[in-house]
Amino acid sequence: MKVAVVGAGPAGVRAVEQLVRAGLEPTWLEESPDGGGRIYQRPPAGFRRGYRAIYGADAGRARRLHATLEALKPRCDWRPDTLVWNIRTRERLLDTQTAGRRRDTLAYDALILCTGAMDRILPIPGWTLPGVTTLGGAQIALKAQGVGIGARPVFIGTGPLLVLAALQYAKAGAPPALVLDTTSFLTKAMAAAGLLWNLPTFLRGLRYTAALRMKGVAVAEDATPIAIEGEGKVMALRWRDSGWREHVTPCDAVAMGWGLKPEAQLADLAGVPFRFDATGHNWLPERDAAGRTPVPGVYLAGDGAGIGGAEVAELAGARAALALLEDHALPADLALRAHLDGRLRTEARFRAALERAFPYPAHLARRMEDATLLCRCEAITAGELRAVARYGGSEANRAKALSRVGMGRCQGRVCGPPAAEVLAAALGVPVEQVGRLRGQPPVKPIPLPGAA
Amino acid sequence: MLTRLLDQNRRPLTFVVDEEEITAKQGDTLLTAMLAAGLGHVRHSEFGDGDRAGFCWMGACQDCWVIVEGRGTSRACTTLVEPGMRVLRR
Numbered sequence A: 001m002k003v004a005v006v007g008a009g010p011a012g013v014r015a016v017e018q019l020v021r022a023g024l025e026p027t028w029l030e031e032s033p034d035g036g037g038r039i040y041q042r043p044p045a046g047f048r049r050g051y052r053a054i055y056g057a058d059a060g061r062a063r064r065l066h067a068t069l070e071a072l073k074p075r076c077d078w079r080p081d082t083l084v085w086n087i088r089t090r091e092r093l094l095d096t097q098t099a100g101r102r103r104d105t106l107a108y109d110a111l112i113l114c115t116g117a118m119d120r121i122l123p124i125p126g127w128t129l130p131g132v133t134t135l136g137g138a139q140i141a142l143k144a145q146g147v148g149i150g151a152r153p154v155f156i157g158t159g160p161l162l163v164l165a166a167l168q169y170a171k172a173g174a175p176p177a178l179v180l181d182t183t184s185f186l187t188k189a190m191a192a193a194g195l196l197w198n199l200p201t202f203l204r205g206l207r208y209t210a211a212l213r214m215k216g217v218a219v220a221e222d223a224t225p226i227a228i229e230g231e232g233k234v235m236a237l238r239w240r241d242s243g244w245r246e247h248v249t250p251c252d253a254v255a256m257g258w259g260l261k262p263e264a265q266l267a268d269l270a271g272v273p274f275r276f277d278a279t280g281h282n283w284l285p286e287r288d289a290a291g292r293t294p295v296p297g298v299y300l301a302g303d304g305a306g307i308g309g310a311e312v313a314e315l316a317g318a319r320a321a322l323a324l325l326e327d328h329a330l331p332a333d334l335a336l337r338a339h340l341d342g343r344l345r346t347e348a349r350f351r352a353a354l355e356r357a358f359p360y361p362a363h364l365a366r367r368m369e370d371a372t373l374l375c376r377c378e379a380i381t382a383g384e385l386r387a388v389a390r391y392g393g394s395e396a397n398r399a400k401a402l403s404r405v406g407m408g409r410c411q412g413r414v415c416g417p418p419a420a421e422v423l424a425a426a427l428g429v430p431v432e433q434v435g436r437l438r439g440q441p442p443v444k445p446i447p448l449p450g451a452a
Numbered sequence B: 001m002l003t004r005l006l007d008q009n010r011r012p013l014t015f016v017v018d019e020e021e022i023t024a025k026q027g028d029t030l031l032t033a034m035l036a037a038g039l040g041h042v043r044h045s046e047f048g049d050g051d052r053a054g055f056c057w058m059g060a061c062q063d064c065w066v067i068v069e070g071r072g073t074s075r076a077c078t079t080l081v082e083p084g085m086r087v088l089r090r
Helices: A010-021 A051-075 A135-145 A160-172 A185-190 A192-214 A265-269 A310-327 A334-357 A362-366 A382-389 A396-403 A416-427 B030-036
Strands: A003-006 A027-029 A077-079 A082-088 A093-098 A102-107 A110-113 A117-119 A132-134 A153-158 A178-181 A224-229 A236-240 A246-250 A253-258 A260-262 A274-277 A282-285 A298-300 A373-375 B012-017 B020-025 B065-068 B072-075 B086-088
Touching (some): A051 A310, A135 A153, A153 A160, A153 A236, A160 A178, A185 A334, A362 A416, A373 A416, B020 B030
Parallel strands (some): A110 A298
Antiparallel strands (some): A117 A260, B012 B020
């Protein structure tokens, strides 16, 4: 049987591990030159820092994952630096591109997609200036390159990554000038009971926030970013505190992120239906608790299937592989299955509380100023999107055709969620009613055949 | 501005951006090397709204495209610098 696994982050590694255990030799496709995913991304050759210095409290987990990754590579058809840019679901074919040029087509009987996630963004004036990155980007810069996005950055957004990334910068010698959390303390406190479903992680979060304040970093909760100021580079963040007082904080870089959104474009091309998850405020590909989708032969795991974090991704990757094995009458570890199901149930409760504790500030997206650049690829403003709403752009893909919002090089990965909010507000409908941008092949830009 | 903070004791190497020789370190991505050298940006927006210097650092946003001689359009955030590499900013 031909099994393909897309992605070699925590979910992909644990999925391949179970497939190999069952005697299969899957084809394993990873877009990056190296496995590990974004959370456990390794620096390239030449860097010397140890696991403790790079991954902190997650050092043990990172070390184990990398060890498994290396042990698995020779036991499967390992294809790094390989982008899966299309899925032809009826023929069960993957179109791939390796090292930026070599094309291939791969047949599969079963497919596990572990495609990960990226930051969810809220555009504000100045967000396209050099020096502004995603929170995940700021973290990768430090982890995989040993650089800070600035010497005196500001971190804005909400969620566990906001505080963690800020603390990592403070420890690395680039103390943030401000950590701006759009969520109020009350919102977080109300979700506290649910957060007890993963007590160690909850306590770790509290410890990080305390450590940040101990280091003298200013943390503003229930605050609103107004604009990033500067000419050709970041000079300051203008913002409002919870008492509606305006401040200007000088800084040389800004990292922004409001939780994560699944990179689910391949699931979309595979024909998996999507539903709007009101708790996480994300469109998610449909799957059961084990990772089976309504499309025969297609399984999903990790953040690409729904945000759960790296720890859950490992569990879900193994679980999806077991589901695949069972569905094809291959030997699957039943004791492990029971263990994983229990853990995944508990973690789902924790995640739901986490999403409630750190909501996407849809209200800020909805009242984005007309002049704010919404789509950074095509340089389209919120006002231009609102204008097409009046001319029949009542659905995300229709509005994209009329306004070009989401039609650029990132294909709506970045502007999709805020654009949906702007459109929904202009039409006066709930955000799920405007739908979501459909995935299109190629899922990322690829060179034309024959072109240089 | 992008600042080198940790693990920067790596072998130096040189490459060329827009005819200008730039010193980088082994293991730098093009994005790191160009911004740490003080270039300030890696591309201009096609729509005249200013310079860009990437955004996501993970190959998703496509806002750090540069032209690498012999390879064509490449993402600066996922391309490692090699000695003698020639890069054009657009």
